[in-house]
Amino acid sequence: NAGVTQTPKFRILKIGQSMTLQCTQDMNHNYMYWYRQDPGMGLKLIYYSVGAGITDKGEVPNGYNVSRSTTEDFPLRLELAAPSQTSVYFCASSYVGNREDGYTFGSGTRLTVV
Amino acid sequence: AQTVTQSQPEMSVQEAETVTLSCTYDTSENNYYLFWYKQPPSRQMILVIRQEAYKQQNATENRFSVNFQKAAKSFSLKISDSQLGDTAMYFCAFMNNYGNEKLTFGTGTRLTIIP
Numbered sequence: 001n002a003g004v005t006q007t008p009k010f011r012i013l014k015i016g017q018s019m020t021l022q023c024t025q026d027m028n029h030n031y032m033y034w035y036r037q038d039p040g041m042g043l044k045l046i047y048y049s050v051g052a053g054i055t056d057k058g059e060v061p062n063g064y065n066v067s068r069s070t071t072e073d074f075p076l077r078l079e080l081a082a083p084s085q086t087s088v089y090f091c092a093s094s095y096v097g098n099r100e101d102g103y104t105f106g107s108g109t110r111l112t113v114v
Numbered sequence: 115a116q117t118v119t120q121s122q123p124e125m126s127v128q129e130a131e132t133v134t135l136s137c138t139y140d141t142s143e144n145n146y147y148l149f150w151y152k153q154p155p156s157r158q159m160i161l162v163i164r165q166e167a168y169k170q171q172n173a174t175e176n177r178f179s180v181n182f183q184k185a186a187k188s189f190s191l192k193i194s195d196s197q198l199g200d201t202a203m204y205f206c207a208f209m210n211n212y213g214n215e216k217l218t219f220g221t222g223t224r225l226t227i228i229p
Contacts, residue, residue: 031215040123042205042219050214058216090159094215100166102149102209103217105159 002026006091006106013081013113021076021109023091030096032074036087043090049074081113116141116208120220127196128228135191135223137206145211148189153203165189201227
């Protein structure tokens with residue numbers, strides 16, 4: 001059971017480039033999330049999804065897009081990368097109604113925009 | 115919106131000692147969940163302990179326990195007999211017991227266990 005898998009683990013982008021951060025889970029979780037972690041700032045919610053075909057903005061959505069065509073996959077798209085998007089990105093998932101279990105997190109993607 | 119505050123950016127303690135990490139939160143809700151997550155240098159987020167607000171008894175998981183003070187909106191984590199492997203960032207997090215299941219995180223406390 002792989003849990004939540006994120007790729008890549010590290011990436012360097014030039015300003016203005018685009019990329020997609022991949023996230024897949026094999027636990028049949030309904031809910032999936034994208035967070036970014038900046039030093040000293042904790043984790044901030046970018047986007048989340050409550051099921052295939054349904055996505056919604058979190059606290060810091062600007063500069064990002066998501067899609068959820070299947071239960072398993074929840075990719076995060078960065079368009080026109082900016083230095084402010086340098087961060088560590090975490091994907092997570094949870095099973096609806098199992099709030100007490102919290103989230104299962106991926107291992108993160110460290111992104112640097114230069 | 116809920117907020118979570120961790121007022122101790124960094125702490126250090128000698129191995130085998132006990133340490134307490136503080137967390138306060140703000141909510142108008144009566145039913146919710148609180149969590150402590152550990153993030154070691156590997157960057158992986160690991161659930162340490164959880165507390166349901168309607169349960170008065172403080173949660174305990176081996177060497178980890180919480181002091182949940184609902185009226186004061188306080189949720190501290192106590193680590194007993196601290197070990198070198200406890201060195202990590204610790205995040206306090208809040209989740210409502212209704213609607214979507216978004217977690218709101220504090221800014222974290224960096225804990226160092228000194229040999």
